[in-house]
Amino acid sequence: MAGELVLARNQLTRAAVEVQTQFPHFGPLIQNLDSITSRIQEKVMQARMQPVSVVFNKFPRIVRDLARKLEKKIDLEIRGGEVDLDKSVIEHLSDPLTHMIRNVADHAIELPQERIKIGKPEAGRVELAAYHENGLVNISLADDGAGIDAERVKQKALERGQITERQADAMSEEDALNLIFAPGLSMAKKVSDVSGRGVGMDVVKTNIEKLGGTVTIQSKVGKGTTIILKLPLTLAIIPAMIVSSGNQRFAIPEIGLVEIVRIAESDRANQIETVGNAPVLRLRNMLLPLVDLAEVLGVSRVWPPGGDNFDRRERLSDRRAQARKARDAARLGGSTGLAASKGATVGDDRREETADRRDPNNLVAYVMVLNVGGNEFGMVVDEVLDSEEIVVKPLPSYFKDNLCFSATTILGDGSVSLIIDYAGLMEQAKINFSNVERATRMDLDEERRAALRERQNIILLETGTGLIMGIVHSMVRRVEKISPKLLDTIGGLPYVRYDGRTFRAVYPDQVMGLEGMGYSGGDPEEEGDADLCMVVPNIPNIQAGLIFSRIIDTRETHIDLDCRAIRAEGLFGSAQIDDRVVLFPDVNTVLVLAGIEMPHTQSQVDRSGLKALVVDDTPFLRALTSNYLQSVGFDVDQAEDGQAALAKLRTGEFDLLVTDLNMPGMDGFELAHEVPSTIHADIPMIATTSSISSDVEQRCFKAGFVSCVPAIDKNRLLKVVSLMQARD
Amino acid sequence: MLVSTFTLGDLYLGIDIVLVREINRSMECTPVPGSQDYIRGMLNIRGRVITLFDLKKRLGWSGDDVAEGGAVKQYNVIMKTHSEVLKINPGLAESKCPWEDPVGLAVDQLGDVREIVDDNILPPPANMRGISADFVHGVVEFERNLLIILDVAAVLGFDERQSG
Numbered sequence: 001m002a003g004e005l006v007l008a009r010n011q012l013t014r015a016a017v018e019v020q021t022q023f024p025h026f027g028p029l030i031q032n033l034d035s036i037t038s039r040i041q042e043k044v045m046q047a048r049m050q051p052v053s054v055v056f057n058k059f060p061r062i063v064r065d066l067a068r069k070l071e072k073k074i075d076l077e078i079r080g081g082e083v084d085l086d087k088s089v090i091e092h093l094s095d096p097l098t099h100m101i102r103n104v105a106d107h108a109i110e111l112p113q114e115r116i117k118i119g120k121p122e123a124g125r126v127e128l129a130a131y132h133e134n135g136l137v138n139i140s141l142a143d144d145g146a147g148i149d150a151e152r153v154k155q156k157a158l159e160r161g162q163i164t165e166r167q168a169d170a171m172s173e174e175d176a177l178n179l180i181f182a183p184g185l186s187m188a189k190k191v192s193d194v195s196g197r198g199v200g201m202d203v204v205k206t207n208i209e210k211l212g213g214t215v216t217i218q219s220k221v222g223k224g225t226t227i228i229l230k231l232p233l234t235l236a237i238i239p240a241m242i243v244s245s246g247n248q249r250f251a252i253p254e255i256g257l258v259e260i261v262r263i264a265e266s267d268r269a270n271q272i273e274t275v276g277n278a279p280v281l282r283l284r285n286m287l288l289p290l291v292d293l294a295e296v297l298g299v300s301r302v303w304p305p306g307g308d309n310f311d312r313r314e315r316l317s318d319r320r321a322q323a324r325k326a327r328d329a330a331r332l333g334g335s336t337g338l339a340a341s342k343g344a345t346v347g348d349d350r351r352e353e354t355a356d357r358r359d360p361n362n363l364v365a366y367v368m369v370l371n372v373g374g375n376e377f378g379m380v381v382d383e384v385l386d387s388e389e390i391v392v393k394p395l396p397s398y399f400k401d402n403l404c405f406s407a408t409t410i411l412g413d414g415s416v417s418l419i420i421d422y423a424g425l426m427e428q429a430k431i432n433f434s435n436v437e438r439a440t441r442m443d444l445d446e447e448r449r450a451a452l453r454e455r456q457n458i459i460l461l462e463t464g465t466g467l468i469m470g471i472v473h474s475m476v477r478r479v480e481k482i483s484p485k486l487l488d489t490i491g492g493l494p495y496v497r498y499d500g501r502t503f504r505a506v507y508p509d510q511v512m513g514l515e516g517m518g519y520s521g522g523d524p525e526e527e528g529d530a531d532l533c534m535v536v537p538n539i540p541n542i543q544a545g546l547i548f549s550r551i552i553d554t555r556e557t558h559i560d561l562d563c564r565a566i567r568a569e570g571l572f573g574s575a576q577i578d579d580r581v582v583l584f585p586d587v588n589t590v591l592v593l594a595g596i597e598m599p600h601t602q603s604q605v606d607r608s609g610l611k612a613l614v615v616d617d618t619p620f621l622r623a624l625t626s627n628y629l630q631s632v633g634f635d636v637d638q639a640e641d642g643q644a645a646l647a648k649l650r651t652g653e654f655d656l657l658v659t660d661l662n663m664p665g666m667d668g669f670e671l672a673h674e675v676p677s678t679i680h681a682d683i684p685m686i687a688t689t690s691s692i693s694s695d696v697e698q699r700c701f702k703a704g705f706v707s708c709v710p711a712i713d714k715n716r717l718l719k720v721v722s723l724m725q726a727r728d
Numbered sequence: 729m730l731v732s733t734f735t736l737g738d739l740y741l742g743i744d745i746v747l748v749r750e751i752n753r754s755m756e757c758t759p760v761p762g763s764q765d766y767i768r769g770m771l772n773i774r775g776r777v778i779t780l781f782d783l784k785k786r787l788g789w790s791g792d793d794v795a796e797g798g799a800v801k802q803y804n805v806i807m808k809t810h811s812e813v814l815k816i817n818p819g820l821a822e823s824k825c826p827w828e829d830p831v832g833l834a835v836d837q838l839g840d841v842r843e844i845v846d847d848n849i850l851p852p853p854a855n856m857r858g859i860s861a862d863f864v865h866g867v868v869e870f871e872r873n874l875l876i877i878l879d880v881a882a883v884l885g886f887d888e889r890q891s892g
Contacts, residue, residue, distance in 0.1 A: 299761045396770070398763070398885075414772055415756065415772060416770040418758070
């Protein structure tokens with residue numbers, strides 16, 4: 001009823017806007033009604049939310065009584081009684097739970113003498129717990145009793161003709177266990193007044209599902225059974241933001257909404273960038289992946305009624321595109337290839353439209369920053385309309401396979417609207433975000449640490465598609481300016497003739513699958529004139545070069561490497577340098593991806609199953625070294641300094657230690673000195689350093705290192721590793 | 729049985745009246761992005777959220793036919809749900825009305841309510857135009873018109889569940 005009241009209030013407030021023009025006194029009256037309704041609703045909601053202990057509290061007594069009647073000993077432990085649930089959920093929870101508990105007491109827990117015989121404590125343990133998980137309340141009932149024999153359930157179901165023999169054979173254990181939810185199936189050997197009348201678990205399941213919940217069961221014969229009920233927190237009213245996208249309104253639950261960012265046209269070019277095929281928003285030094293709601297849902301953007309606006313928009317769009325083209329060129333420090341800036345315009349066009357909805361002088365897009373299970377992402381909407389208390393109505397079953405919506409609601413004007421399910425939306429958006437989402441989720445703390453500042457000498461380069469990439473100076477042997485005329489295609493692959501030798505040309509953006517950012521790649525003719533530059537990586541005997549359109553700059557700078565915002569195979573991560581997103585490719589992987597055989601192939605070294613510890617204070621190098629070792633099968637653990645490494649060496653098992661020499665606190669030599677005091681006294685150690693000299697090498701050997709290699713030299717490192725293998 | 733009839737283009741269709749809850753003039757509905765194209769969207773009728781099926785699209789009519797009908801003022805035939813039918817006729821609810829959520833069908837013109845003798849219902853002829861036999865419960869010859877009685881469960885996509 002409270003829900004209906006809120007709905008009526010919402011509708012009335014909306015209607016009041018028009019009425020007010022005629023009756024000026026009407027406004028305050030409505031406002032008053034509005035506030036009273038809100039207060040009533042609040043009170044009702046408070047009254048509605050009740051702790052589950054209301055239900056739980058009656059179980060100790062029930063269990064005691066049952067135990068006495070059945071001559072068993074049962075300890076009931078209740079946890080999480082303070083978890084609040086909607087009253088309507090609680091009401092419907094009592095019967096199913098009582099039934100489940102009776103079942104447990106009767107069937108699951110064995111008689112004391114039996115328990116002693118099989119080595120269990122005399123008293124059976126039953127644990128009833130409530131806890132929050134993923135926005136749902138879980139109620140679990142676990143016992144350490146006899147468990148459910150899946151085979152026996154099958155047998156019973158067969159006897160009763162509920163399944164055929166063929167079905168029974170094909171049935172997994174899990175499915176068999178779920179049979180106990182089938183109507184009419186009783187597992188009790190004999191009917192008692194406690195349970196065993198066959199009306200039971202099916203009723204539990206129906207009741208829970210009516211509440212929008214689910215029931216799962218796990219059981220091990222002899223060990224016990226756990227039944228978990230997952231229930232929605234509330235069925236009634238949630239606060240939500242009403243937003244519009246593509247002329248349609250959607251409700252966004254305020255749970256999980258972190259903030260709303262309004263992006264004016266003037267700032268937009270500075271804040272939103274398109275990298276790979278994923279647009280990202282720069283927000284307080286974080287790169288936030290963006291999802292365009294309309295795009296994900298496949299809603300076509302419709303310009304609001306009034307056809308003549310359409311033309312005006314096109315003109316505006318063009319004009320702004322020109323402006324940005326100029327701006328882009330300026331920022332990149334001079335003559336950008338025409339193709340690149342044209343591409344940028346195309347890539348952003350969609351967002352352009354978003355912004356176009358407003359007054360041309362102050363075009364705006366809104367980004368709803370949402371948090372899904374610790375991952376933040378931004379959802380682009382056209383407009384933020386209102387904040388409303390919405391009455392949640394279940395989604396009709398015809399849309400159950402739609403990931404993006406969790407429920408429906410009725411808005412103030414009486415129209416139906418859909419409630420967005422963030423998690424589902426994120427999942428749906430994966431198609432557009434494959435690069436962002438492909439990599440496994442790393443530990444958040446780890447990544448925060450990875451964002452530590454570090455100083456590196458890097459070369460900034462621009463690819464043919466306008467991406468900016470950074471390559472650490474020491475990974476580059478030389479950079480050559482080449483004329484496009486030297487580019488040749490042999491056997492379908494591009495090659496460069498240079499200096500009497502033939503180099504395989506690798507386009508890093510294409511290899512990493514990042515070129516699909518709406519940059520059509522430019523016209524071949526335009527590409528034809530400008531000189532290209534080829535970066536020859538610092539890998540011995542490699543006959544390949546990475547092709548970029550030009551060098552932007554070389555500089556020594558801090559890198560805030562963000563491994564999370566943009567992800568692609570062959571990419572370490574991204575960082576911001578001079579307000580531009582710079583991608584850091586893993587040159588080795590890029591070459592491998594391009595199908596170039598490394599002088600040092602994987603087959604020579606395969607150390608899978610072994611564990612290595614990588615110690616380095618700079619996250620970038622640590623990630624790099626780990627990456628190299630992982631590529632030959634090592635299971636890599638990382639430590640950020642000598643102390644942390646020692647701690648890990650003392651507790652874990654490792655087969656190889658690779659450490660940086662220069663580290664704050666305890667450096668590599670000190671670490672080497674301490675290693676014999678751990679259980680890893682004879683662990684092979686490899687030192688990495690950025691400045692190698694014979695003096696350093698001497699010291700390394702004295703300290704007990706097997707070898708000393710330059711920090712980013714994959715081949716040297718792997719060679720040493722393979723030599724060690726040979727020695728084994 | 730009593731059949732509520734309506735037209736869809738040049739088809740004359742009927743639905744068992746026990747399954748019909750109410751009939752409204754078509755009103756604005758909220759499309760659901762990403763849903764099947766034959767689902768027009770959702771309606772709010774007195775606080776109930778109703779899923780509206782576009783019957784023409786569901787029957788697989790081509791774009792032209794649909795556009796032609798779209799200009800005409802349409803009607804929504806709102807169906808009863810399983811639990812509503814259960815109160816009136818449990819047998820019918822089990823056999824013909826498996827859907828739990830309120831649904832509606834968008835149709836062109838309304839016809840009369842006709843009394844039909846069950847024996848007159850014939851199986852759908854093989855050469856029927858404009859509608860797949862899967863959606864047809866049966867046909868009745870009626871004043872030289874062919875009245876097609878819809879199998880609503882099949883239209884709503886419940887045929888698999890029934891047979892399985």
